[in-house]
Amino acid sequence: MDQRLKNLDYVFGPRSVAFIGATESMRKWGFLILNNLLTGGYEGEVYPVNPNRETILGLRAYPSVREIPGEIDLAVFTVPARQVLDALSGCIEKGVKAGLVITAGFKELGEDGARVEAEMVRMARDAGMILVGPNCQGVCCPKNRLYPWMPILFHPSPGKIGYVAQSGNILNMLIGHAVKAGLGVSKAVSSGNEADVASEEYYAYLAEDPDTEVIVSYVEGIPDGRRFLEYAREVTARKPVVLLKGGRTGKGVEAARSHTGAMAVSGRLFEAACRQAGVILTHSIEEAGVTAAAFVNRPLPRGKRVGIITGGGGLGVIASDFCTEIGLEVAALSERTLGELERLLPDWWVPGNPVDLVAGLDFTILKPVIEILMKSGEVDAVMFLWIGAPRRAEEIEAAKRGRGMDISAIWKIMDQHFVEFHRELSSLMHELQVPLYVATSIDLSTDSGGSRDDGCRPLVFSDVESACRAVSAMAEYHAYRAARS
Amino acid sequence: MDQRLKNLDYVFGPRSVAFIGATESMRKWGFLILNNLLTGGYEGEVYPVNPNRETILGLRAYPSVREIPGEIDLAVFTVPARQVLDALSGCIEKGVKAGLVITAGFKELGEDGARVEAEMVRMARDAGMILVGPNCQGVCCPKNRLYPWMPILFHPSPGKIGYVAQSGNILNMLIGHAVKAGLGVSKAVSSGNEADVASEEYYAYLAEDPDTEVIVSYVEGIPDGRRFLEYAREVTARKPVVLLKGGRTGKGVEAARSHTGAMAVSGRLFEAACRQAGVILTHSIEEAGVTAAAFVNRPLPRGKRVGIITGGGGLGVIASDFCTEIGLEVAALSERTLGELERLLPDWWVPGNPVDLVAGLDFTILKPVIEILMKSGEVDAVMFLWIGAPRRAEEIEAAKRGRGMDISAIWKIMDQHFVEFHRELSSLMHELQVPLYVATSIDLSTDSGGSRDDGCRPLVFSDVESACRAVSAMAEYHAYRAARS
Numbered sequence: 007m008d009q010r011l012k013n014l015d016y017v018f019g020p021r022s023v024a025f026i027g028a029t030e031s032m033r034k035w036g037f038l039i040l041n042n043l044l045t046g047g048y049e050g051e052v053y054p055v056n057p058n059r060e061t062i063l064g065l066r067a068y069p070s071v072r073e074i075p076g077e078i079d080l081a082v083f084t085v086p087a088r089q090v091l092d093a094l095s096g097c098i099e100k101g102v103k104a105g106l107v108i109t110a111g112f113k114e115l116g117e118d119g120a121r122v123e124a125e126m127v128r129m130a131r132d133a134g135m136i137l138v139g140p141n142c143q144g145v146c147c148p149k150n151r152l153y154p155w156m157p158i159l160f161h162p163s164p165g166k167i168g169y170v171a172q173s174g175n176i177l178n179m180l181i182g183h184a185v186k187a188g189l190g191v192s193k194a195v196s197s198g199n200e201a202d203v204a205s206e207e208y209y210a211y212l213a214e215d216p217d218t219e220v221i222v223s224y225v226e227g228i229p230d231g232r233r234f235l236e237y238a239r240e241v242t243a244r245k246p247v248v249l250l251k252g253g254r255t256g257k258g259v260e261a262a263r264s265h266t267g268a269m270a271v272s273g274r275l276f277e278a279a280c281r282q283a284g285v286i287l288t289h290s291i292e293e294a295g296v297t298a299a300a301f302v303n304r305p306l307p308r309g310k311r312v313g314i315i316t317g318g319g320g321l322g323v324i325a326s327d328f329c330t331e332i333g334l335e336v337a338a339l340s341e342r343t344l345g346e347l348e349r350l351l352p353d354w355w356v357p358g359n360p361v362d363l364v365a366g367l368d369f370t371i372l373k374p375v376i377e378i379l380m381k382s383g384e385v386d387a388v389m390f391l392w393i394g395a396p397r398r399a400e401e402i403e404a405a406k407r408g409r410g411m412d413i414s415a416i417w418k419i420m421d422q423h424f425v426e427f428h429r430e431l432s433s434l435m436h437e438l439q440v441p442l443y444v445a446t447s448i449d450l451s452t453d454s455g456g457s458r459d460d461g462c463r464p465l466v467f468s469d470v471e472s473a474c475r476a477v478s479a480m481a482e483y484h485a486y487r488a489a490r491s
Numbered sequence: 492m493d494q495r496l497k498n499l500d501y502v503f504g505p506r507s508v509a510f511i512g513a514t515e516s517m518r519k520w521g522f523l524i525l526n527n528l529l530t531g532g533y534e535g536e537v538y539p540v541n542p543n544r545e546t547i548l549g550l551r552a553y554p555s556v557r558e559i560p561g562e563i564d565l566a567v568f569t570v571p572a573r574q575v576l577d578a579l580s581g582c583i584e585k586g587v588k589a590g591l592v593i594t595a596g597f598k599e600l601g602e603d604g605a606r607v608e609a610e611m612v613r614m615a616r617d618a619g620m621i622l623v624g625p626n627c628q629g630v631c632c633p634k635n636r637l638y639p640w641m642p643i644l645f646h647p648s649p650g651k652i653g654y655v656a657q658s659g660n661i662l663n664m665l666i667g668h669a670v671k672a673g674l675g676v677s678k679a680v681s682s683g684n685e686a687d688v689a690s691e692e693y694y695a696y697l698a699e700d701p702d703t704e705v706i707v708s709y710v711e712g713i714p715d716g717r718r719f720l721e722y723a724r725e726v727t728a729r730k731p732v733v734l735l736k737g738g739r740t741g742k743g744v745e746a747a748r749s750h751t752g753a754m755a756v757s758g759r760l761f762e763a764a765c766r767q768a769g770v771i772l773t774h775s776i777e778e779a780g781v782t783a784a785a786f787v788n789r790p791l792p793r794g795k796r797v798g799i800i801t802g803g804g805g806l807g808v809i810a811s812d813f814c815t816e817i818g819l820e821v822a823a824l825s826e827r828t829l830g831e832l833e834r835l836l837p838d839w840w841v842p843g844n845p846v847d848l849v850a851g852l853d854f855t856i857l858k859p860v861i862e863i864l865m866k867s868g869e870v871d872a873v874m875f876l877w878i879g880a881p882r883r884a885e886e887i888e889a890a891k892r893g894r895g896m897d898i899s900a901i902w903k904i905m906d907q908h909f910v911e912f913h914r915e916l917s918s919l920m921h922e923l924q925v926p927l928y929v930a931t932s933i934d935l936s937t938d939s940g941g942s943r944d945d946g947c948r949p950l951v952f953s954d955v956e957s958a959c960r961a962v963s964a965m966a967e968y969h970a971y972r973a974a975r976s
Contacts, residue, residue, distance in 0.1 A: 030551040115839060173805020179932045179954075225726035226808055252805060257821040258812035264804065264841035291809065318747065320658020320737060323711055323778065338741040354600060360746050433692040447664045469664075 011203070011211045012134075013136035014106035018147040018193045020079035021050050023154065024071050024102065027084035027109075028054030028062045028095045034479070035108055036084035038446070039144055039154055043082075046146075046153035046161045051076055055185040058087070071096040072199050078102045082144075087111035087122065090140070093377055094126060098133040105130060107139035107153060113199050114141055119291075127201045142172025142198025148191050149217060155196065165190020166302045168218035172197055177226045178290055180250075183295030187465045189302055192217040202377040206237035213241040216490055220249040222298035224260040231276065236282050242284030243490060246301050246483050249285050251276070251292040284486045286479050293475060300476035303432070303464040304441045306484035307477055311337035313385035314360035315375055321391040321470060322360030328474045333342070334481070336360070343382040373427060380440040387477045392446035430463065457480065496688070496696045498621035501589035503632040503678050505564035507533050508639065509556050509587065510976070511578045512569030512594075513547045515541030520593055521569035524629055524639055528567075531631075531638035531646045536561055540578075543601060556581040556749040564589045567629070567639050572596035572607065575625070579611060583618040586886070590615060591639060592624035598684050599626055612686045613844020627683025628659025633676050634702060640681065652789045653703035655693040657682050658737070660708045661776055665735075668780030672950045674787055677702040689715070691722035699888075706930055707733040707783035711747040717763065720768050725768030731786050731968050734770050735779040736761070769971045771964050778960060781952065785961035787947040788917065790924045791969035792962055796822035799845035800860055800872035804944065806876040806955060807845030813959045828867045835859055858912060865925040872962045876930035917949065930958040 023043065027036040043052060044063060052060040053076075057069040068074050071081060071093065081102045083090055086110050097105060104373050112123040123140065130137045138145060144155030148164040157178045162185050173178035174196035189397050192215060195208055205225050212218045221241065228234045239246055253262040254273045275479055280287055288294040312334050315321040337359055339347075344357040350371055356362070372390065409460060428444070435442045445467035467473035507529065510585030512521040528537060529548060538561075539547040542554040553559050555567060556578065566576055566587045582590060593782050597608035608625065615622045623630060627857055633649040642663045647670050657660035659681035666676055677700060680693055690710050696702045706726065712717045726732055738747040739758045765772055773779040797819050801807040811821050824832075829842040835856055841847070846860060857875065864873050911927070920927045930952035952958035 069703040113837060115841075129591060144608070153957070162957065172807070173803065173808070175803035176805040182932050207502070226805070253809035254812045257815045259841070260810050261804070261807040261811040261821075261845050263844060264847070290813070290954065292954050292956070318658065318660035320656075320709065320711070321745040323658070323737035323743050324661065326746040327737060327739045328741035332740045336746075354596060356600075390881065446668050469775065470776050471841035 007099075007210050008207065010134075013104055013134070013208055014080040014203070014208075014211045017106060017136065017145055017153065017195075018103070019150050019298055020152070022053065023048070023050060023080050023088060023234065024053045024068075024078045024081045024097070025084070025154075026055040026071065026081055026097075026115055027031075027082075028056050028059075028067060030059075030392055030485070035156065037154060037436035038158060039082065039084060039108060042144075042156070042158065042160070043152070043154040043278070046157065047129045047151040048153070049151060050079075053078070061082070071100050071102065074100070075351075080106060080154075082103045083109050083140075084269070085109060085227075087119070087140075091122065091126060091129070092135075093242035094129055100136060100343070102135060103348045104140075105135060105137045105139075106145060107137055107201075108142060108156075108200075109139070110141040112140045112201070112287060113253075119122050123199065123201045137202035138195060139198040139486065140201060143177065143367075145195045146191060147168075147193045155194075164190055164192070166217065166218070166219040167206075167298050168192045168212040168221045168347070169194035169223070169233075170197055170205050170212070170213065170221065171195070172200065172205065173224055174198075174227045176252075179185060179291050180224065180295040183370040184299045186468075187299055189299050189465060192219075200227075204228075206234045209241045209247060210237050214245075220246045220248065220298050220301040224250045224252060224281035224294065224295055224485050226252040228276075231279055232278075235279050238280065238285050238481055239283040240359070242483075244484070246298075246480075247285050248288060248294055248298040248301075248479070249280060249290065250288050251280075271427055284482060284483070284490070288479075292390055292472070295477050296472045297476055298445070299465045300444060300480060301483075305436060305439045305442075306440055306487075307481040308385035308439070310337045310481050311384065311386045312474075312477060313337050313339070313379040313382075313388045314391065315363060315372070315379070315388065315390045316360050322362055324470050325389060325391055325474060327358060328471055329477075332474060332478050334474065334478055337385045339379075339382065339384055343378060343384055346378045350378075372425060373430065375432060376431060376442065380434060380442075381439045385440065386481065387443060388442050389443045389445065389473055391473070391475065392444065405436055428464075441477075443473040443477055444469060445470050492610070492697050493692065495616075495619075495621060496692055498589055498619070499688070499693075499696050501564040502591060502621065502623055502680075503637065504635050505589070505637070506559055506564050507538065507541055507733045508533070508535060508563070509538045509553075509559055509563045509566045509582070510569070510639075511540040511556065511566055511582075513541050513544075513552060513778075515544075516825075517899055517909065519569070520641065523643060524567065524569060524593060524641060527629075527641070528637070528639040530644065532636040534636060535564075535639070539799065542639075556585050556587065559585070565589045565591060565639075568592045568594050568625075570594060571623075572604070574616070576607065576611060577954075579614055580920050582618060583614065586712075587620060590620060590622045590624075591627075591630060592683075592686075593621055593627060593629060593641075594624070595626040597625050597686070604615070606686065606699075608686045617931070622687035623680060624683040625686060627927060628662065628681035630678070630680045633837065634651055634679045640679075648675035649677070649702070651677055651702065651704040652783050653677045653693075653697040653700065654708070655682055655690050655697070655706065655937035656680070657685065657690065657711045658709055658710040661708075661735070661737075664776045665707055665709065665783070667782040668777060669784045669787075669950075671953075672784055673786050674950060677704075685712075687714075689719070691726075692721045692870075694726045695722050703730065705733065705783050705786040707779055709779070710870035711733045711737040713761075716764075718762050723765065723770050725766040727971070730744045731783075732770050733773060733779055733783040733786075733964070734765060734778065734885060736765075737775050741854060752914060769968070769975070771968060772962075775799055777957070781950070781957045782961055782964050784929070785951045785952075785965060786968075789926045789928075789965075790921060791967040791972075792926050793924070793969055794926060795963075795966050796820045796869065796870035796871045798822050798824070798864040798867075798873045799875045800864070800873065801845050802848050804847045806846075807847055807953050810874060810876055810959060811845060813956055814962075815957060815964050819963055820958065822870045824864075824867065824869055828863060828869055831863045832860060848884045858915065861916060861927065862919060863921065865919060865923045865927075870927060870968060871966065872926050872964065874930065874958055910951075913949075916958075926953060928958040928962055930955050933952070 029036040238259040513520040597604040
């Protein structure tokens with residue numbers, strides 16, 4: 007990794023932050039982002055910079071960075087574009103290590119903006135200061151309780167997924183898919199115009215980051231395609247990189263140009279090159295977010311043979327169709343394995359894969375069924391597809407008030423079983439190195455009282471198709487890694 | 492419509508229900524379904540039938556249907572398969588109008604089961620009694636507070652979508668997509684083996700149902716393909732039919748055979764014929780559920796030109812790519828329209844479609860922007876794509892406890908604006924007959940305090956791609972209807 011990139015440590019783990027453009031004006035980013043930083047629980051020093059105020063949000067404000075008494079690792083910029091160079095000079099004099107330039111109005115507005123942007127980078131690089139942005143929504147590093155970013159009151163937990171996105175909004179939505187599942191973030195960056203540090207350089211940084219297990223990224227423009235692919239190839243040898251590419255079509259490229267001023271690279275050729283470099287390509291925000299989250303706390307499938315267990319036959323049909331359509335194999339089970347299953351399941355069970363549990367509620371059967379499949383050597387991944395419709399606490403309450411008996415007790419019992427069951431299955435899956443993919447449309451994030459940060463809880467998929475796609479992506483990544491080693 | 496099908500009125504709107512196989516044994520379907528019926532608030536008479544009990548769940552129990560004093564419109568069967576024929580005789584003697592046979596163990600288990608199933612249908616038809624099932628999970632009709640079905644404590648609200656599914660689990664999941672969005676159900680049936688009434692007959696019934704605006708269906712087996720297509724063609728001339736077909740691949744067909752004993756029809760030919768009959772084909776549970784919900788409270792787009800408004804450039808790139816890839820047109824806006832937009836938007840706005848609002852929070856700009864597009868005559872549909880990451884009440888609470896100021900007030904204000912804004916936009920869209928598609932990953936079902944049953948609130952999509960797919964499906968349906976009329 008480029009020595010320069012080591013300075014990103016000051017972006018994600020600063021001991022102190024100067025906030026240039028801090029304000030109490032409720033609709034300005036200088037308020038919203040500062041507020042996120044403060045409410046997020048950051049424990050280092052925060053120095054608001056604003057020449058017109060004595061205090062901001064209860065903190066002493068400084069007229070400029072030069073006046074701040076202590077050392078500063080990170081400066082956040084939310085001042086207008088025309089003030090950024092001057093503020094940057096101040097930071098350089100002060101010896102600030104890193105800058106997070108939220109401010110927009112640079113390259114994306116045309117030549118004048120591009121000139122200022124280039125000057126900004128020149129100044130920073132000469133001084134050995136690293137810059138994130140400009141035209142971005144900030145960064146986060148939950149382990150350090152650091153959230154100097156735009157999404158209001160959004161403070162995800164520490165986790166194992168690293169995020170790099172040229173769009174702040176898409177960054178939030180990608181992270182949302184992990185958060186919904188109870189997973190968290192190692193480090194996330196809205197990289198904006200990438201004047202100093204490019205996407206592939208963040209990947210290289212995250213490849214060295216011990217907290218990051220998988221990288222997911224949204225890119226619109228790649229000015230140096232060759233370097234992008236070289237870096238990507240290095241990184242994918244160590245960690246999966248899940249990519250969503252914006253600007254795949256002419257209209258998309260046009261939209262990207264006015265967004266980040268990006269010059270997009272041609273679609274199909276680039277996609278082919280990415281695949282060769284081991285990058286996992288996705289085609290929607292949800293697919294990217296969920297596929298990345300699938301890698302967390304789960305071994306890789308060593309092939310494409312899938313064992314499907316369902317709590318109801320229809321899901322088995324859906325899964326068999328979809329697996330076949332995306333190139334997975336519905337595993338043929340041996341007579342021996344079917345015999346073992348037959349001993350566990352009711353008389354009217356029809357032997358085969360998918361394995362329809364018939365009685366979907368019974369976790370005491372489910373666990374040994376999963377175990378038989380995992381130990382059979384006949385499947386590379388096990389899917390358990392569960393029924394369910396969304397139900398919220400208030401709906402359950404409403405139902406209780408209805409006529410008849412209160413059966414929410416059943417629900418609670420099922421839920422406890424599920425948490426317990428997942429804990430046991432997690433160790434089995436790691437022991438046997440056969441991954442398990444559970445899909446249920448029941449919203450476990452509200453219904454389950456189980457701990458979410460126990461490190462062994464894998465993503466539960468909200469639909470059959472996402473689970474199938476995750477098996478496929480992970481199996482392909484396994485094949486890629488195997489071919490390279 | 493076949494006169495026989497009129498008897499389905501007794502299935503969805505019975506004045507009284509006999510429950511054959513009622514029990515207090517907590518894990519049996521005879522308990523779970525009865526309990527759903529009772530907790531759902533059904534106001535007609537309910538007569539539990541069980542020869543071994545005096546009372547069940549506080550209601551007087553009867554040893555057989557014959558002993559019940561009053562008239563009976565609907566009999567629900569949860570007794571074992573071998574007892575069904577005898578119970579059915581009792582119903583016929585008693586003059587019961589309709590039967591809902593939950594019980595499994597018929598055609599799906601082979602020849603013996605098929606024989607009993609055929610006998611059951613013969614008996615019922617001779618007596619003029621209509622049968623739903625067997626091997627199904629029940630029905631619901633929220634308008635009548637009727638929920639004799641399997642999904643525990645799941646009581647969706649009245650709405651405009653009719654559901655027909657050969658799998659009960661998939662039925663629940665389809666409905667779940669509407670419920671999450673605050674929409675409801677007109678009538679829903681888990682049709683099981685369809686011994687008496689086939690999917691296409693339910694469509695014909697729902698085509699006449701004034702409460703149903705759109706039909707969505709999951710089918711695995713279609714014994715009479717010709718009749719299916721004939722009926723479908725009739726129905727699609729009046730209402731959209733959204734179809735998810737299980738058993739598109741060899742493995743899917745195999746799984747279907749052991750599930751409902753269905754003989755599947757060949758994939759591609761069938762799909763082509765469906766398209767010709769105006770059926771909207773989908774390929775995942777989510778796509779089917781969301782596409783159907785998209786039709787509710789929204790006019791059809793009269794063409795494929797889309798105006799895209801975003802609160803952030805990245806979403807515009809994603810939407811432009813995806814629209815292009817699925818055959819929609821990112822509309823070219825005239826100088827005049829761009830000029831009108833320019834007067835509203837900030838100086839640094841880059842004219843074009845997608846229209847990036849730059850300041851995403853400002854609903855006072857959003858509404859006139861939508862109006863300009865709708866009135867321009869240059870777009871057939873308007874999309875508004877909004878940022879967001881999921882946030883739940885408890886997360887906001889947790890954030891409040893953090894350091895700094897409480898800004899959850901901002902959140903509440905945004906949310907109120909959104910509800911208000913949606914009400915205004917709904918009338919505009921119906922007046923101008925240009926549909927609006929809003930996508931946001933913010934979970935409006937928990938965060939919004941707005942009423943959900945005001946009838947003018949359309950589905951809010953949870954991702955860009957679903958919204959694009961809905962525009963496409965609805966534009967195609969419009970073209971189909973136009974070509975036929």
